[in-house]
Amino acid sequence: MPKISSKGRSMPESPIRKLVPYSDVAKKKGRKVYHLNIGQPDIETPEAAMNVLKNTDIKVVEYSHSAGILSYRKKLVEYYKRCNIDINENEIIVTNGGSEGIIFAFMVCMDPGDEIIIPEPFYANYNGFANEAGVVVKPIVSTIDNGFALPPIDEFEKLITPKTKAIMICNPNNPTGYLYSKAELESLKEIVKKHDLYLMSDEVYREFCYDGNEHFSAMNLEGIEENVILLDSVSKRYSACGVRIGCFISKNKEIMATAMKFAQARLSPPTFGQILSEAAIDTPQSYFDKVILEYVSRRNVVVEAINKMPGCFCPKPKGAFYAVARLPIDNADKFCQWLLEDFQYNNETVMLAPATGFYSTKGKGSDEVRISYVLKVEDLKASMKCLEEAIKVYPGRTN
Amino acid sequence: MPKISSKGRSMPESPIRKLVPYSDVAKKKGRKVYHLNIGQPDIETPEAAMNVLKNTDIKVVEYSHSAGILSYRKKLVEYYKRCNIDINENEIIVTNGGSEGIIFAFMVCMDPGDEIIIPEPFYANYNGFANEAGVVVKPIVSTIDNGFALPPIDEFEKLITPKTKAIMICNPNNPTGYLYSKAELESLKEIVKKHDLYLMSDEVYREFCYDGNEHFSAMNLEGIEENVILLDSVSKRYSACGVRIGCFISKNKEIMATAMKFAQARLSPPTFGQILSEAAIDTPQSYFDKVILEYVSRRNVVVEAINKMPGCFCPKPKGAFYAVARLPIDNADKFCQWLLEDFQYNNETVMLAPATGFYSTKGKGSDEVRISYVLKVEDLKASMKCLEEAIKVYPGRTN
Numbered sequence: 001m002p003k004i005s006s007k008g009r010s011m012p013e014s015p016i017r018k019l020v021p022y023s024d025v026a027k028k029k030g031r032k033v034y035h036l037n038i039g040q041p042d043i044e045t046p047e048a049a050m051n052v053l054k055n056t057d058i059k060v061v062e063y064s065h066s067a068g069i070l071s072y073r074k075k076l077v078e079y080y081k082r083c084n085i086d087i088n089e090n091e092i093i094v095t096n097g098g099s100e101g102i103i104f105a106f107m108v109c110m111d112p113g114d115e116i117i118i119p120e121p122f123y124a125n126y127n128g129f130a131n132e133a134g135v136v137v138k139p140i141v142s143t144i145d146n147g148f149a150l151p152p153i154d155e156f157e158k159l160i161t162p163k164t165k166a167i168m169i170c171n172p173n174n175p176t177g178y179l180y181s182k183a184e185l186e187s188l189k190e191i192v193k194k195h196d197l198y199l200m201s202d203e204v205y206r207e208f209c210y211d212g213n214e215h216f217s218a219m220n221l222e223g224i225e226e227n228v229i230l231l232d233s234v235s236k237r238y239s240a241c242g243v244r245i246g247c248f249i250s251k252n253k254e255i256m257a258t259a260m261k262f263a264q265a266r267l268s269p270p271t272f273g274q275i276l277s278e279a280a281i282d283t284p285q286s287y288f289d290k291v292i293l294e295y296v297s298r299r300n301v302v303v304e305a306i307n308k309m310p311g312c313f314c315p316k317p318k319g320a321f322y323a324v325a326r327l328p329i330d331n332a333d334k335f336c337q338w339l340l341e342d343f344q345y346n347n348e349t350v351m352l353a354p355a356t357g358f359y360s361t362k363g364k365g366s367d368e369v370r371i372s373y374v375l376k377v378e379d380l381k382a383s384m385k386c387l388e389e390a391i392k393v394y395p396g397r398t399n
Numbered sequence: 400m401p402k403i404s405s406k407g408r409s410m411p412e413s414p415i416r417k418l419v420p421y422s423d424v425a426k427k428k429g430r431k432v433y434h435l436n437i438g439q440p441d442i443e444t445p446e447a448a449m450n451v452l453k454n455t456d457i458k459v460v461e462y463s464h465s466a467g468i469l470s471y472r473k474k475l476v477e478y479y480k481r482c483n484i485d486i487n488e489n490e491i492i493v494t495n496g497g498s499e500g501i502i503f504a505f506m507v508c509m510d511p512g513d514e515i516i517i518p519e520p521f522y523a524n525y526n527g528f529a530n531e532a533g534v535v536v537k538p539i540v541s542t543i544d545n546g547f548a549l550p551p552i553d554e555f556e557k558l559i560t561p562k563t564k565a566i567m568i569c570n571p572n573n574p575t576g577y578l579y580s581k582a583e584l585e586s587l588k589e590i591v592k593k594h595d596l597y598l599m600s601d602e603v604y605r606e607f608c609y610d611g612n613e614h615f616s617a618m619n620l621e622g623i624e625e626n627v628i629l630l631d632s633v634s635k636r637y638s639a640c641g642v643r644i645g646c647f648i649s650k651n652k653e654i655m656a657t658a659m660k661f662a663q664a665r666l667s668p669p670t671f672g673q674i675l676s677e678a679a680i681d682t683p684q685s686y687f688d689k690v691i692l693e694y695v696s697r698r699n700v701v702v703e704a705i706n707k708m709p710g711c712f713c714p715k716p717k718g719a720f721y722a723v724a725r726l727p728i729d730n731a732d733k734f735c736q737w738l739l740e741d742f743q744y745n746n747e748t749v750m751l752a753p754a755t756g757f758y759s760t761k762g763k764g765s766d767e768v769r770i771s772y773v774l775k776v777e778d779l780k781a782s783m784k785c786l787e788e789a790i791k792v793y794p795g796r797t798n
Contacts, residue, residue, distance in 0.1 A: 002564065002595045002626060004657055005510040011660040045460045053671070054453045061444045061641040061675070063634075096495045096643065099665040107531060111404040112511060128664030132506060134533065165401065196401045227401060235462075242460040242670030244495065244643075258403055261410040265527030266498040271641030272452070272671035276460070 012127045015357020018333075022340035023351050032348040033340065034375060034383040039174065041321065041374045043239040043291055045276075052279035053272060064271050066263040068094025068247070072278040076247065079281045083206065085219045085230075091251055093259055094269045098204050098233030098246035099125065105166075105229050105248065106133035108258045109198045115163040116200075119151055121324065121358030121365060123174045123202070138164070139360035144326050144368065147315035148176035150184040156191050166198035167191070172205040172215070175358045175370040176324050177299075177317020179209055182216040189221045199224065204233040204246070205320040207288055210296050213318045219249070226252045234273075236321075238280040239291075243273030295321050298373040298380055305384035306371075309391060311399050314371075323371050324355055330396035332356050332366050338394065345389040348382060367398070411526045414756020417732075421739035422750050430743050433774060433782040436735075436750040438573065440720065440773045442638040442690055444675075451678035452671060463670050465662040467493025467646070471677040475646065478680045482605065484618045484629075490650055492658055493668045497603050497632030497645035498524065504628050504647065505532035507657045508565055508597045515565040515599075516558050518550055520723065520757030520764060522573045522601070537563070538759035543725050543767060546714035547575035549583040555590050565597035566590070571604040571614070574757045574769040575723050576698075576716020578608055581615040588620045598623060603632040603645070604719040606687055609695050612717045618648070625651045633672075635720075637679040638690075642672030694720050697772040697779055704783035705770075708790060710798050713770075722770050723754055729795035731755050731765050737793065744788040747781060766797070 016037050026033050067073065073089040080087050095101040102125075110116065112134030118126060120139035130137045138159045142148040156167065167188060171180045192199045201218035209215050218228050233246035250256055299316070302323055306314035311328035329335040332354035343349050353372070355365030373380060391397065415436055425432050466472065472488035479486050494500040501524075509515065511533030517525060519538035529536045537558045541547040555566065566587060570579045591598045600617035608614050617627050632645035649655055698715070701722055705713035710727035728734040731753035742748050752771070754764030772779060790796065 002508070002597055004653055005508060005513065005564070008507040008509075008657045011506075011657065011664070013660055014663045017663055040461055042459065044458050050457070050460075054455070056453070058449070059443050060441065061449075061639040062439055063640040096499075096669075097666060100495075103665075107410075108407040109401070109404060110407075112533060114404065125664045125666075128660070132531075132661070132664075134511060165404070198401055240460040241462040242667065244667065244669040254403055258407045258410060261412055261527070262531070264413045264416055265410070265524045265531075266502075267496060267524075268641065268643065270495075270643040270669040270672055272675075273669055276671075 011131050015124050016353050019336055019340065019351065022337050026340040026349055030347065031344050034348065034350045034379055034386065036371045036373070036375065036383055037351040037353045039236070039322070039372050039374065040241060041236065041239045042376070043294070045240045046238055046280055046283040046287055049238065049276050049280035049283065053276045056275055061271055064268040064274060066268050067260060068092065068269055069274045069278070072274045075278050075281045083217065085217050087219070087249060087251065091249055091256060093248045093256070093263050094274060095246040095248050096269055097235065097244040098202065098231055099129070101231045101246045101248040102126065102129045102202070103132060104259050104262050105200050105231060106130060106135050107262060108255060109229070110135045110165045113163060114165045115161060116166040116168055117156060117159050117164060118168045120360050121175050121355055123170055124357045126168065127360065136163070137360055141361060141364065142176070144313065144315060144324060148173065148178040148324065150180055150187070153187050153191055160195055164195065164197060166200055168200040168202065169218070170202040172208060172319025174205065174320055175322045175353070175355065177320045177322045179213055179215070179319035185216055185218060185221060189224050192224050192227050197227065198229060199227050200229045200231060202231045204231070204236055207237050208292065208295060208321060209319045210292065210299065211318055229255065234277045234280060238277070238283060240276060240280065243276050244270055245273040245277045295373065297377050299323065301377055301380045302371055302373050302384060305388070309388050312391065321373050323373065324368050325371060326368050327391060328397055328399045329367055329391070329394060330398055332369055334396060335394060336369065339390055343390050345386045348386055350383045350386045350390070410530050414523050415752050418735055418739065418750065421736050425739040425748055429746065431747040432739065433747065433749045433778055433785065435770045435772070435774065435782055436752045438635070438721070438771050438773065439640060440635065440638045441775070442693070444639045445637055445679055445682040445686055448637065448675050448679035448682065452675045455674055460670055463667040463673060465667050466659060467491065467668055468673045468677070471673045474677050474680045482616065484616050486618070486648060486650065490648055490655060492647045492655070492662050493673060494645040494647050495668050496634065496643040497601065497630055498528070500630045500645045500647040501525065501528045501601070502531060503658050503661050504599050504630060505529060505534050506661060507654060508628070509534045512562060513564045514560060514562040515567055516555060516563060517567045519759050520574050520754055522569055523756045525567065526759065536759055540760060540763065541575070543712065543714060543723060547572065547577040547723065549579055549586070552586050552590055559594055563594065563596060565599055567599040567601065568617070569601040571607060571718025573604065573719055574721045574752070574754065576719045576721045578612055578614070578718035584615055584617060584620060588623050591623050591626050596626065597628060598626050599628045599630060601630045603630070603635055606636050607691065607694060607720060608718045609691065609698065610717055628654065633676045633679060637676070637682060639675060639679065642675050643669055644672040644676045694772065696776050697774070698722065700776055700779045701770055701772050701783060704787070708787050711790065720772050722772065723767050724770060725767050726790060727796055727798045728766055728790070728793060729797055731768055733795060734793060735768065738789055742789050744785045747785055749782045749785045749789070
């Protein structure tokens, strides 16, 4: 039997998936598990968009244009205009989820061995995409003490080498929920300009900004229009993760022409997902208002509960639907596994994501967990009660 | 503005796409263009499967399992059993079209710099996927003189180096329509075994075998079960190219475990496509019988017409819906462009794919074109008349 290549073998495993077998253990013991470990919202997909899909009258499900159905791209132009992002339909390539857009960005802009700087903790699958493209992620630590604000620009400067080609941010951030300010983006602009880097901005949580804060897109940084790549997805926006529709956006014609070659090689993005996503752009603001209100309630339940637990700290995120909390624990991976294997409160337990999986620097995040507040308030209250009781009795408690 | 990496720049362009601007020229001149250049069938997607999709009652379009919806994978097991391929649901990963399965296979089994042997002419996008994975395609010429049969095994032997990790075939073949025999596959087995290589078998045209010939799958080669990766897609089978559903199959547990890491990084394949594809497995044999009958008529029209044209030769393919023809022309790329820019017969012309794009060896295929017989018989007859008249007056005619 031939050997698997070392590159294939070195593909990192998703940190969230590692816990799945232990979750099965908890379920076998008859325990209810509250899943706060994944970014799968329970919000309904807009019904009107579902109906458009159901009433479609397609006889032959053909390949679509490799850049995506033209009418969808034109509709996306309208959507982005509403978001104050001025682009045209030729500056958009529709992708197989946000994931494919990130792979395209890495492969188009970087050679194997090139470096990309990403503030950590960051979305764990960036590691996988970097592995596929052969590029090296240089993490730059952000800290829970200031709610995971952008690290000082000096720290970025220190990491820059001749191999550095790009900086990547996720805004609002997964896993921290941090919303980067306009001032922070302006400071990124300066370093991008100075070193002529690409700025890749993952803005899939754009709609999820709370407490009156507005989202500022990297696309609106004046003077680096040719350097910015916007990565987007409809998964969270319309609670439609399964449609697998994202997009890759840039005003840089050379980038777009090269990305199109990658898009053409894989022929086209999925037709039905595009139809639903096109219809979803007409989703009324009232849908989002309701969703945002719901997430704010959920966030408040989680953040307030954790900050009341002795020795625990959870900054209040301004965006997305994640929070990272610091707990008085020896090892987040062990703790999360223990929650599933050994703990129960009223025959219930909670599944969290150890923050270690979101850091590239070894040892970082070992007393932190990511909580996705994607459950109803009532379930979140029960989950927080579980967590509170768990911390009290966890054998690896540190204070 | 930062430079695009050389890897991105070196991504090959699809040979078929290159002609699109010239097709637009023909259309602007008011000419009808018969599209025999692409593999987009005009056959209707099975209505029953479309209806299942339309009647689905999903409230939240969630991520599916990264390997694909379990009920779909179980249904695929039934489908493969009918094809005499014995696998279980854990030996299948559902992919974003056949394309993603090929990328997974390349990345899982090979390191950058490793080599894969592929008989040419071959599906042009293999070049793109090889570029993404950093692997080197070593072509081995098959010839139109024997209808593009498998090249002698000696020729494979000559190409094997310490870097050789795999052999890939497409069976029935795109672009040649050649159907590899059981004996040819058995001979491949010997070399795969001898050098402990992977055998990647792209069998997306499995249903399209003509004249009473049966398909023999690489999955049924005894003794190399751990070496074979089957790549498949529903695009052509159910004329559902836009659903973007394929699969990656292997009995090798290490391969599957590694491929799952790639599948998990991109979260999941598209939900709606999976629903349609699951329902499509119940498509009655009568649908295929009708489709096959239609393709046989179409093939016969094309092959007979070309073989009657002086100086032209087209072997009669036993599978898929492509044929490669040798024409008395100086340069297939020029000829195909000329057909669109300068030629018309009754204000009609034909768009063909120059075979050069399907060869890796420079200069090969310069007097060959690929014809996709995906149009109705009547249109194919008109197309062949166009081609016949075109060859008569083409300025670069060679005999």
